[in-house]
Amino acid sequence: MFEKLISKISLNIKGRNINRFIKKLKTNKIEILSIKYKNKNEADIIIYKKDYQTILKIKSIYEITELDVFGLIKIKQNLKLSKHIIIITIFAFIIFIFFTNIIFKVEVIHQNKELRNLILKELNKEGIKKFSPKKSYNEINKIKEKILNKYPDKIEWLEIEENGTKYSVKVEERTIYKKDENKTPRNIVAKKDGILKKVIAEKGDIVKDMNDYVKKGDLIINGELIFNEEVKGRVRAEGKAYAEVWYITKTEYPFLTFKEEKTNQKKNIYAIKFLNHTLELTLNKFKTKKIEETEILKHNLIPLKLVKQKQTKTIVKDEILTPEQAISQAKQKATKEIQAKLSKDEYIIRSKYLKSTVKESIVEVEMFFAVYENITDYKQIG
Numbered sequence: 001m002f003e004k005l006i007s008k009i010s011l012n013i014k015g016r017n018i019n020r021f022i023k024k025l026k027t028n029k030i031e032i033l034s035i036k037y038k039n040k041n042e043a044d045i046i047i048y049k050k051d052y053q054t055i056l057k058i059k060s061i062y063e064i065t066e067l068d069v070f071g072l073i074k075i076k077q078n079l080k081l082s083k084h085i086i087i088i089t090i091f092a093f094i095i096f097i098f099f100t101n102i103i104f105k106v107e108v109i110h111q112n113k114e115l116r117n118l119i120l121k122e123l124n125k126e127g128i129k130k131f132s133p134k135k136s137y138n139e140i141n142k143i144k145e146k147i148l149n150k151y152p153d154k155i156e157w158l159e160i161e162e163n164g165t166k167y168s169v170k171v172e173e174r175t176i177y178k179k180d181e182n183k184t185p186r187n188i189v190a191k192k193d194g195i196l197k198k199v200i201a202e203k204g205d206i207v208k209d210m211n212d213y214v215k216k217g218d219l220i221i222n223g224e225l226i227f228n229e230e231v232k233g234r235v236r237a238e239g240k241a242y243a244e245v246w247y248i249t250k251t252e253y254p255f256l257t258f259k260e261e262k263t264n265q266k267k268n269i270y271a272i273k274f275l276n277h278t279l280e281l282t283l284n285k286f287k288t289k290k291i292e293e294t295e296i297l298k299h300n301l302i303p304l305k306l307v308k309q310k311q312t313k314t315i316v317k318d319e320i321l322t323p324e325q326a327i328s329q330a331k332q333k334a335t336k337e338i339q340a341k342l343s344k345d346e347y348i349i350r351s352k353y354l355k356s357t358v359k360e361s362i363v364e365v366e367m368f369f370a371v372y373e374n375i376t377d378y379k380q381i382g
Contacts, residue, residue, distance in 0.1 A: 007049035007073040008033060008272055014042045015062035022053060025045050028054060088281060092272050095304055101134050104275075104303065105166040115154065115173055122147050128160070128167060165303065184380055185234035187277030188221035189378035190214040204237030214375075215245065223381050234381055241376050244349055247338065247369045252362045253330035257319045267315035270296070274304045286313040321365060328358050330365035336368050 013021060018041060025032060025047075034046040044067065047055070054368060106128060108116040126143045128135060135143070140160050148158055157172035188204065196212045204221040208214060223237040269282045290312045297306040321329070331353060338348060354366040 006071050008046055008070040009049050009052050009073075010044060010046050010067040010070070011034045011052075012042070012044050012065040012067055013062055014065075016041055018043045019060050020193045021059075022096055024058060025055065028058060032055060074120075085251060088272065088279070092304065092306070095274065103128070103132050103134055103167055105367070106130060106169065107166060108169045108171060110171050110173065112173055115171065118151070118154070119147070119158075119169055119171055122150070123160075123167075123169065132213060134162065154347045169202070183236055185223045185382065186236050186378050186380045187219055188237045188239055188241060188244070189377050190216055190218045190220055190241065191375045192216050192243075194245040194247055194373070194375055196220070196241065196243050197372060198240075198242040200240045202238040203235045204239065217377075217379075239376070240374060242345075242372060243375045245371050245375065247371065248354070249338065249367050249369065251330045251334040251335050251337070251365050251367065253321075253326045253333060253365070254362050255321050255323075255326050256361065257321060259317050259319045260288065260290075260314045261317060263313045263315055267311055269309050269311060271307050271309055272304070273307055280309075286311055288314045288316050323356075323358055325355075326363040327365055330356070330363060331367065334365065334367045335369075338371065342371065343374065346371065348372075 015021060016224075018037070022032070022043075022045075025335075030047060032045050032047060034044075036044045038044065049069070049071075067222070097322070106120065106123060108119045110116050110119075123129065123143070126146070127133075128143065128306050143162055144158050148155055152174075154174055155171060156174040156200070159170045161168045161170070186203075193215050194213075196208055196210055198216055199208065199220060201221045204223045205225065206220065207222050208220050214220065220241045221237045221239050223235050224231050225233040225235065228373045265286070267282075269280055271281060272279045292310040294308045294310075295305055296308055334349060335348070344347075348370050349370040351370070352368040354368055356366070357364040
């Protein structure tokens with residue numbers, strides 16, 4: 001047991017005639033615990049740490065490299081690393097305690113954006129905002145009453161709930177019913193050029209046939225009720241009009257892209273995560289990596305947690321596309337951009353590649369799209 005605790009060092013020795021140097025060590029009463037010859041000019045040895053400085057003094061032309069340490073010195077190194085982890089853990093615990101009393105988000109739950117902004121503005125004045133200290137129960141009630149009294153015609157009911165590091169504000173808007181709702185007669189017209197594909201009329205008369213070509217502003221659903229060529233009344237036209245409309249797009253795509261590939265280098269580490277920041281408890285970090293993460297500890301009140309990560313080192317490689325590959329990628333990009341602008345009841349009917357222009361570092365692709373789209377627009381009568 002005592003022998004295992006004694007500090008030892010593993011060294012690599014290079015130079016002409018290694019045996020001559022080994023004899024020199026013995027002459028200087030340096031005990032060699034282990035020796036492994038790699039060739040006649042190189043060997044690995046293990047010695048006691050106390051003899052290391054003596055070897056450095058007598059090495060002369062020989063090259064000495066430290067490979068590893070054993071015994072008490074190894075234990076000290078591990079304790080030093082553990083010390084850092086302990087300090088970080090204590091620091092994380094202090095952060096847990098401190099941020100338990102800090103608010104990181106204030107959320108007003110209501111569909112009316114104007115009302116949400118009004119409530120947020122008033123709360124901000126009262127010190128309820130992002131990164132502010134939490135308020136006591138009595139302070140919350142006083143703030144709530146103050147806002148209600150200030151806007152009696154806009155707010156019916158207000159509640160401020162504390163959910164961990166977030167204040168959730170529920171509000172009920174006071175509805176003042178107007179005697180006269182908007183009943184202004186109107187027509188439904190085309191918002192843009194296209195070929196009509198579907199018209200739904202809840203009020204008013206459809207004046208266009210399916211597959212008719214319409215221009216922007218053309219009448220589709222008439223709010224004037226006509227009988228025997230006379231206007232017998234006017235209504236507020238309600239409905240929807242769908243048409244095939246057309247777009248020509250220009251999309252650029254680079255020839256040089258970047259591709260990330262996994263390597264065989266892997267390691268397991270621990271990390272502390274706070275908001276969008278990650279502190280890895282390791283000395284040798286991978287520059288780029290893929291991560292599989294498992295939670296170990298998590299605080300229910302603040303966004304701080306300890307995780308275990310299985311990291312795989314990656315290499316980012318430049319990838320040079322051929323013109324054909326770049327054109328193909330540009331086509332896909334153009335299609336996705338059109339689809340992103342469409343609602344659930346709209347879709348691409350067909351598409352066609354028109355032409356491409358190769359520039360210095362990119363290709364520009366021109367595409368045609370026919371889209372099934374809602375073209376409903378309104379125009380008041382009179």
